[in-house]
Amino acid sequence: MLTLKSSDDEEFTVEESVAVQSLTIKNMIEKKNCSGTTTIPLPNVDSKTSVMLIQYCKKHADQSATADDIKKFDSEFVEQNQYALFDLVMAANYLNIKSLLHTMCDEFFISEPIDLPSAENMLTLRSSDNENFTVEDSVAVQSLTIKSMVENNCAGTTIPLPHADGRTLVTVIEYRKKHADQGATADEVEKFDSKNDTRRITLV
Structure with missing residues (x-):
C-alpha cells in the first residue's frame, strides 16, 4: 500500500x-x-x-x-x-x-490542436468572467501552464482559464509580453517588473 x-x-x-x-x-x-x-x-x-x-x-x-x-x-x-x-x-x-x-x-478543449513553434499562431485566452484576450503563442507560452497544455496537444486556439478573471489576465498578458520581447534588455525588464504588480502571474 x-x-x-x-x-x-x-x-x-x-x-x-x-x-x-x-x-x-x-x-x-x-x-x-x-x-x-x-x-x-x-x-x-x-x-x-x-x-x-x-x-x-x-x-x-x-x-x-x-x-x-x-x-x-x-x-x-x-x-x-x-x-x-x-x-x-x-x-x-x-x-x-x-x-x-x-x-x-x-x-x-473542442478546437483543433495547434502546432508550435510558429510566430503566426495566435491564441485566445478566456478568463473566468468570459472575457477573451487574443495573444501571440510566444506570449502565451511564457506561462508554463499554457505551454504544457500546448505541448501535450491539449490546447485549442481558445484556452479557458477558470482561475483567472479578466483583470488578472490584463496584468498577466502585459507581463508576459514584456518578458517575451526579445528586444528588451535585462534592465528594462527589471524596471518593468518593479513598476508593475506581478504577484498574479502564477495564477496562469
Whole structure:
C-alpha cells in the first residue's frame, strides 16, 4: 500500500497498482525502490482533485473492467464543472497519467490542436468572467501552464482559464509580453517588473 499526501496535507492510502497509473509515481517507486508502505507527497494536487484522481485510477487499474466499462466510466467521469476539469488536466499532466490527460483534453478543449513553434499562431485566452484576450503563442507560452497544455496537444486556439478573471489576465498578458520581447534588455525588464504588480502571474 502507498499513501498519497495532497498539497493541503490530506492523506489517501491506495494500492500500488492504483498509484502506478501515474507514471510519475511509478518512476519514483522504481528509482527509490519504495514499494510497500510509504508516503508520496503531491505538492501540486489538492485533496479534492486527489479524490477524483484516485477514483479514476482505481477504475483503470481494475483488471476485471472491460473496454466498454472503461469507456462508459470515462464518459461519466468528465461530467465535471469547468474548474474541476481544469484542475484534473493540470494534475494529469503533473502526474503523467496519459489516459486521463487525453480524456480531459478531449472533453475540455473542442478546437483543433495547434502546432508550435510558429510566430503566426495566435491564441485566445478566456478568463473566468468570459472575457477573451487574443495573444501571440510566444506570449502565451511564457506561462508554463499554457505551454504544457500546448505541448501535450491539449490546447485549442481558445484556452479557458477558470482561475483567472479578466483583470488578472490584463496584468498577466502585459507581463508576459514584456518578458517575451526579445528586444528588451535585462534592465528594462527589471524596471518593468518593479513598476508593475506581478504577484498574479502564477495564477496562469
